[in-house]
Amino acid sequence: MAKFTVPVRQGETLTATVQDLTYEGMGVIKVQDYPLFVDNALPGEEVTALVTRTNKTYGFARVSQRLTTSPDRVAGEFTDYLQTGIAPLAHLRYPAQLAFKQAQVQHLFAAQHLDIEVLPTLASPQQTKYRNKAQIPVQTIHGELTTGFYRKRSHHLVPLTDFFIQDPRIDEIIVTVRDILRQLDVSAYDERTRRGVLRHIMVRRGHTTGEVMIVLVVTQTVPALKLAAQMIADAVPDLTTLLWNVNSRNTNVILSGDNRVVAGPGYITDTIGDRRFHISPQSFFQINAAQTPHLYAIAQELAAFSGNETVIDAYAGIGTIGLTIAPQVKQVYGMEVVPEAVADARANAELNGITNAEYTVGTAEAVLPKWQSDGVQADVLIVDPPRKGVAESFITTVGAMRIPRVIYVSCNPATLARDLVRFQAQGYAVTSPTHVVDMFPQTPHIESVTRLDLR
Ligand code: SAH
Numbered sequence: 001m002a003k004f005t006v007p008v009r010q011g012e013t014l015t016a017t018v019q020d021l022t023y024e025g026m027g028v029i030k031v032q033d034y035p036l037f038v039d040n041a042l043p044g045e046e047v048t049a050l051v052t053r054t055n056k057t058y059g060f061a062r063v064s065q066r067l068t069t070s071p072d073r074v075a076g077e078f079t080d081y082l083q084t085g086i087a088p089l090a091h092l093r094y095p096a097q098l099a100f101k102q103a104q105v106q107h108l109f110a111a112q113h114l115d116i117e118v119l120p121t122l123a124s125p126q127q128t129k130y131r132n133k134a135q136i137p138v139q140t141i142h143g144e145l146t147t148g149f150y151r152k153r154s155h156h157l158v159p160l161t162d163f164f165i166q167d168p169r170i171d172e173i174i175v176t177v178r179d180i181l182r183q184l185d186v187s188a189y190d191e192r193t194r195r196g197v198l199r200h201i202m203v204r205r206g207h208t209t210g211e212v213m214i215v216l217v218v219t220q221t222v223p224a225l226k227l228a229a230q231m232i233a234d235a236v237p238d239l240t241t242l243l244w245n246v247n248s249r250n251t252n253v254i255l256s257g258d259n260r261v262v263a264g265p266g267y268i269t270d271t272i273g274d275r276r277f278h279i280s281p282q283s284f285f286q287i288n289a290a291q292t293p294h295l296y297a298i299a300q301e302l303a304a305f306s307g308n309e310t311v312i313d314a315y316a317g318i319g320t321i322g323l324t325i326a327p328q329v330k331q332v333y334g335m336e337v338v339p340e341a342v343a344d345a346r347a348n349a350e351l352n353g354i355t356n357a358e359y360t361v362g363t364a365e366a367v368l369p370k371w372q373s374d375g376v377q378a379d380v381l382i383v384d385p386p387r388k389g390v391a392e393s394f395i396t397t398v399g400a401m402r403i404p405r406v407i408y409v410s411c412n413p414a415t416l417a418r419d420l421v422r423f424q425a426q427g428y429a430v431t432s433p434t435h436v437v438d439m440f441p442q443t444p445h446i447e448s449v450t451r452l453d454l455r
Contacts, residue, residue: 007031008059012051015067018043023104023414025088025444029061036061039152040082040091042070072096081164085152087442090164094127094441101446102436105413109434112417116450117433122298125290127441131166132270132289135254136174136201138188145182147174147201155191165442169212170203173236177201177214180231184224191250197222199247200254204279206270207289211240213268215281217255219248229262240268243281255282267344272296277318278347282340284317288439295409295437295447296324299382302432302451303407305329309379312371312403313357314364314394319345321382321409322357332357333376335367365391372401380405389415392422399426406452411439413446420450428452 008031018041020028027041035058041047046068049061072093081087089097098121105118136147139157148159163171189196202215241264247256267278273293279285286292309329313322316334318341326332336342345359360367381403383390410416432451439447
């Protein structure tokens with residue numbers, strides 16, 4: 001085998017032009033063919049960079065001086081946000097973010113030899129302050145309970161109070177809660193020593209209702225929390241519900257299954273279009289509420305329901321998609337792996353007076369074969385899986401059931417491209433352009449919708 005030598009050394013400084021942006025929004029410099037990934041560097045910019053790390057096939061560098069500036073760069077100091085990792089594209093002008101996302105999908109499709117038109121990205125109505133949910137880590141810094149964000153690829157907490165892409169009322173509530181817990185000397189959990197009480201502060205706020213849910217994730221319910229509950233209720237007049245989530249395990253998973261409702265009903269209500277939805281702490285809910293109706297409208301338009309369809313809403317969450325379309329179809333069957341979300345979905349059907357939607361707890365890949373053997377005949381399948389995409393066995397079952405129409409809502413174009421190839425192997429063809437919908441401005445995350453039909 002030919003011996004490959006890394007053409008740069010750690011600690012070396014070099015001057016180069018940034019050639020590309022990775023899917024994570026990092027600039028790419030190439031030395032011969034060896035790529036160096038650089039934060040806060042845009043294509044076309046000439047930079048002097050310090051090589052900070054080298055691996056066999058790629059390395060990392062840090063800009064020490066920017067010699068030219070891209071016309072797509074946002075003027076101003078967004079470095080805090082960039083380094084914390086909450087808004088890796090904040091330095092890129094919004095139209096360029098939209099073009100970047102369309103190009104990413106095109107690139108991933110081309111790599112899989114998929115010949116699919118990718119439409120220009122649909123802009124988000126709000127480009128900052130759009131997130132309706134926060135899960136804020138805490139640490140003791142200089143003896144004080146501190147809230148902030150983990151720096152990219154680390155558990156190093158960067159103190160921050162303006163989260164830029166979050167609902168500003170949520171930002172205020174986090175500071176209020178932090179100050180109360182400081183006053184009561186509630187300690188931050190330390191991952192190394194496994195001592196301390198508070199792990200995360202989670203806040204959700206209804207975009208249209210303004211209802212507020214606060215969840216304190218704690219290792220144990222210490223006595224000070226009783227007073228904290230009273231003080232939080234007094235200081236947050238818009239509080240709808242307050243919970244403790246007791247998580248004593250040594251894990252990166254934020255919430256345990258152990259919720260203790262301290263005040264209010266244990267959920268908040270928000271609306272999408274003219275539907276109302278109960279949202280429990282464990283349940284998934286789209287985080288960009290102003291853009292969600294547009295995403296669902298595209299899925300609905302692509303599905304082109306005639307009124308007689310039986311629809312499977314796999315990855316149903318709290319039923320938002322299925323309950324939105326229910327009046328336009330004969331029957332909706334949903335499945336979802338999180339039991340609390342299924343409980344929400346059932347409650348939400350009732351809340352909206354919908355009687356033709358049923359929900360089952362379980363993974364899509366386990367439930368679908370059961371429905372197949374029960375003889376369920378579906379006309380349309382909607383999938384909206386997490387980033388890892390759908391299981392290969394699930395696609396095989398879809399093919400065996402000969403479900404004629406599939407609407408694929410994706411939050412990760414890499415797994416989408418992989419799954420579209422697998423659907424093709426089952427006799428499906430993509431019959432729509434891919435609609436890219438920006439649900440996550442200032443971040444590299446990409447949401448899209450694609451239709452397939454059985455040939
Ligand atoms: N369609 C919903 C939820 C989409 S998020 C909405 O628009 O709000 C994806 C959902 O899939 C989450 O609720 C998650 O809990 C669920 N999920 C994850 N893996 C799953 C699996 N293997 N089978 C079924 N549901 C799954």
